Each structure stands twice: as C-alpha cells, then as structure tokens.
Amino acid sequence: MTVDQFYDLGVALGFTIQQLDVIEYRRFRDREQAIYDMLVTWRERQPSGHAAREMFLPLMESLDSPAEETAISDIGLTGEIPDRTLLAFARQIKPKKFYEIGGKLGFNISELQHIEHRTLCNRKDANIQMLSRWIASQTSGPKARHTLKLVWESVQDASKAEKTKDGRSATRNFGALGGKLSTKSHGFTLNIPPGALEEEEEISLQVLTEIPNGLTLEADELLVSHGFQCYPSGLRFKKPAKLIIPHCALVTAPNKVQTILYSWNQSGTN
Structure with a gap:
C-alpha cells in the first residue's frame, strides 16, 4: 500500500474519516506515522x-485491486451516507472538477482554497475533506442524500461524455442476434455471436489508457496493449464472444515470446 491509501485502509478497518483526521493531526500530518498509529489502535481492538x-490480509490485497464503481443505487434512501461511499465519490472527482463540485455542494472559493491548502494540494485528500465537511454540515439526512445523488449523477454523466467524446468507450444494446461493438480510438472490438445472450443487454466497452493500481510488470515484461473494462460485470455468454485487442508488438521469433493477459474477476482477484 501507499500513503495515499490511508483513508481507504482506515475506513475498511472500521475507522471514520473524522477519526482518521484526528490520528493524522496528532502526528502533525506525518502520513507514515499516522498509518502506524492507526494499525496499532486497530490491532488493540481485535480479540486475537x-x-x-x-x-x-484480505483487506491489504483488496487495496491493490481495481476499485469498483459505486452506483447511484448504492446511496441508500434511509440512514447515514457511509464513509466508503464518500471515498468512492472522491475517486470519481477529476482535478479540474474540484471547484465545480464544491460549488454545487455550497462551498465558496475561499473555503475550497483553504481545503486545498490544508491537504497540501493532494487532490484525492482534498476531495475527501470537501465531502466529509459537507456531510458534517448537513442537518437533514434525506436532503443530503438527494443532493449527493444529483451531484453524483452530474459527475458520472460528465465522465461518460468525456470518454465517449474521445473514443475511449462505446455502448450498445445486444439481443439474440448478437453484433459488434468497437471503440473509435485504440481499435478494441467486441464480437458477440448470435444466440450468445439469453436476453437483451446493454454492454459497454472502455479502454484503460493508464495501468491499473496493483498491476506491476516484472523486469522481463513489456506492456504492448492498453487494458479494457467490459460492463456489466458478471455477464455470461452461452457461446464464446471474441474480443480483438490491438497491440504494438512486432514479434520476429514467436516461440521465444510469452503473451500474458492480466485480468481481474468480479471478486477483485486476478
């Protein structure tokens, strides 16, 4: 794990964001020492x-797995908004959207600049602090959930529009006849044969232009293609589907080269 995963691990271990802030403050924002104190405190609470x-151990492994996207439905209609939802939301806010989202939540420019300053311009931490402060200021649970859903929807819609615009993602409906789905850029193509689906499905294909967290290449490995994600997860085909993955490898001796495809399944294991 890295120091940037302080909140992710802390919340997974049962701490609240406010409790983690106190732990870090006591260590004068020394993140490594704060992680140590957090783990010691957590260990003392365990029965054995x-x-x-x-x-x-499973929690540490999960930190290296791709984070699952949180859906609007995950924000319940009753009860408090859990910190894990705020962390998921914070991961979705792009740097250039910090002030826009903050404004929608009712912050003014000086308040957002103060948050940036306190988090040393660490964008992920700034997003977390902004959302945590906003939740703490809310007096009505239902109103807070409604507001967060509206803001979340705007973030998701903007993200999808950006990916579609630059050709990194594509979406279409597939039925019993199957069909083809291609991204405008990078050349990924999904071919689904007739009879592969039992019912109509909306399927999305997204190109990952950055190496996912947790994937580390060995010394003798070379990345020759972008990664991809296919939604919805857990999709089952009655017949084999074909995915064309473009690459930049020029192989002159195929018998001396091994091709490896790294993947994560629904549970986050590879």
Whole structure:
C-alpha cells in the first residue's frame, strides 16, 4: 500500500474519516506515522492475533485491486451516507472538477482554497475533506442524500461524455442476434455471436489508457496493449464472444515470446 491509501485502509478497518483526521493531526500530518498509529489502535481492538491476521490480509490485497464503481443505487434512501461511499465519490472527482463540485455542494472559493491548502494540494485528500465537511454540515439526512445523488449523477454523466467524446468507450444494446461493438480510438472490438445472450443487454466497452493500481510488470515484461473494462460485470455468454485487442508488438521469433493477459474477476482477484 501507499500513503495515499490511508483513508481507504482506515475506513475498511472500521475507522471514520473524522477519526482518521484526528490520528493524522496528532502526528502533525506525518502520513507514515499516522498509518502506524492507526494499525496499532486497530490491532488493540481485535480479540486475537489470528483474528486480526485473517481480517487484515484480505483487506491489504483488496487495496491493490481495481476499485469498483459505486452506483447511484448504492446511496441508500434511509440512514447515514457511509464513509466508503464518500471515498468512492472522491475517486470519481477529476482535478479540474474540484471547484465545480464544491460549488454545487455550497462551498465558496475561499473555503475550497483553504481545503486545498490544508491537504497540501493532494487532490484525492482534498476531495475527501470537501465531502466529509459537507456531510458534517448537513442537518437533514434525506436532503443530503438527494443532493449527493444529483451531484453524483452530474459527475458520472460528465465522465461518460468525456470518454465517449474521445473514443475511449462505446455502448450498445445486444439481443439474440448478437453484433459488434468497437471503440473509435485504440481499435478494441467486441464480437458477440448470435444466440450468445439469453436476453437483451446493454454492454459497454472502455479502454484503460493508464495501468491499473496493483498491476506491476516484472523486469522481463513489456506492456504492448492498453487494458479494457467490459460492463456489466458478471455477464455470461452461452457461446464464446471474441474480443480483438490491438497491440504494438512486432514479434520476429514467436516461440521465444510469452503473451500474458492480466485480468481481474468480479471478486477483485486476478
């Protein structure tokens, strides 16, 4: 893990964002020392070393897996908005959208600049602090959830529009006859044969132009193609579907080269 995953690990271990802020403040914002204090505090709460180990190891592995996108439906109609939802939202806010989203939540420019200053311009931390402060200022739970849903929808719509505009993603409906789905850029193509789907499905294909967190190439490995995501997850085909993945490799001796495809399944394991 990295120091930037302080909040992710802390919330997964049962701490609130406010509790993590206090831990870090006591260490004068030394993130490494704050992580140490957090883990010591958590370990003291566990009934045994074995129980702590059984819980901690899977959590550490999950930090290196691609984060699942949170849907609007995950923001419940009743009860408090959980910190894990705020963290998921914070990951979705792009740097150039910080002030726009902050304005929609009722912050003024000086308040947002103060948040930036306190987080040393760490954009992810700034997003988390902005959302945490906003939640703390709300007096009506239903109104807060409604506002967050509206803002979330605007972020998701803007993200989808941006990806579609530059050709990195494509979406279409598939039925019993199957069909083809291609991204305008990078040349990824999904071919679904007739009879592969039991019912009509809207399928999206998205090109990942950055290496996902948790994927580290070995010394003798070379990246020759972008990654991709296909939605919805858990989709099952009655017949094999074909995905064309373009690459930049020029192989002169095929018997001396090994091709590796790294993947994550629904549970986040590879």
